[in-house]
Amino acid sequence: AQKITQTQPGMFVQEKEAVTLDCTYDTSDPSYGLFWYKQPSSGEMIFLIYQGSYDQQNATEGRYSLNFQKARKSANLVISASQLGDSAMYFCAMREVYGGATNKLIFGTGTLLAVQP
Amino acid sequence: EADIYQTPRYLVIGTGKKITLECSQTMGHDKMYWYQQDPGMELHLIHYSYGVNSTEKGDLSSESTVSRIRTEHFPLTLESARPSHTSQYLCASSAILLAGEGGELFFGEGSRLTVL
Numbered sequence: 001a002q003k004i005t006q007t008q009p010g011m012f013v014q015e016k017e018a019v020t021l022d023c024t025y026d027t028s029d030p031s032y033g034l035f036w037y038k039q040p041s042s043g044e045m046i047f048l049i050y051q052g053s054y055d056q057q058n059a060t061e062g063r064y065s066l067n068f069q070k071a072r073k074s075a076n077l078v079i080s081a082s083q084l085g086d087s088a089m090y091f092c093a094m095r096e097v098y099g100g101a102t103n104k105l106i107f108g109t110g111t112l113l114a115v116q117p
Numbered sequence: 118e119a120d121i122y123q124t125p126r127y128l129v130i131g132t133g134k135k136i137t138l139e140c141s142q143t144m145g146h147d148k149m150y151w152y153q154q155d156p157g158m159e160l161h162l163i164h165y166s167y168g169v170n171s172t173e174k175g176d177l178s179s180e181s182t183v184s185r186i187r188t189e190h191f192p193l194t195l196e197s198a199r200p201s202h203t204s205q206y207l208c209a210s211s212a213i214l215l216a217g218e219g220g221e222l223f224f225g226e227g228s229r230l231t232v233l
Binding site (some may be wrong): 033046047050095103106108109 | 148150152157158159160161162165175176205207209211220221222223224225226227229
């Protein structure tokens with residue numbers, strides 16, 4: 001069965017510093033997609049970044065980058081130059097592609113990031 | 118910016134009442150989803166739909182029901198609310214997955230339900 005593991009319940013980072021949020025996954029599918037979402041205290045889920053299992057390069061979106069290590073089954077999110085507005089819950093998620101006509105995502109338990117001034 | 122809307126944002130209701138959480142999207146997406154999330158916890162899929170007249174149960178068992186009569190509308194109903202139904206309910210939609218695309222889910226702002 002597919003599973004997403006986020007082992008950091010909470011993280012602190014100083015403003016303007018970089019932070020890495022860990023995510024490991026388990027799947028037997030050869031093709032899959034990995035996502036990171038941000039959930040502020042207001043509750044909405046904001047899509048940040050996507051990595052396909054066959055993508056050769058690590059995904060980047062502005063200050064967000066995904067450190068994808070396929071052999072280790074890890075997909076860590078790196079936020080550079082942290083801002084106070086980055087304080088939120090961060091979820092790693094996975095979607096299977098084979099038989100995945102539904103685009104269903106399974107989510108990890110999340111990491112609560114607090115950016116300190 | 119995603120065009121998916123949920124109402125109500127907040128609902129406090131007594132035990133035994135029937136409630137419907139509304140979800141509408143204007144993106145023409147075929148696929149829609151309902152996730153349930155307890156405070157500080159992960160999201161669990163409770164219902165999804167491939168398209169009109171298609172609904173399926175998700176990975177987490179739920180006493181709620183859904184319908185998909187129109188592409189843009191995917192309401193969730195609880196016939197008799199109980200305190201155990203207290204949670205946040207997030208609606209999402211996605212486009213058909215094409216090669217090379219992520220197929221990310223676009224979420225509404227959520228409906229926070231409290232059953233007394």
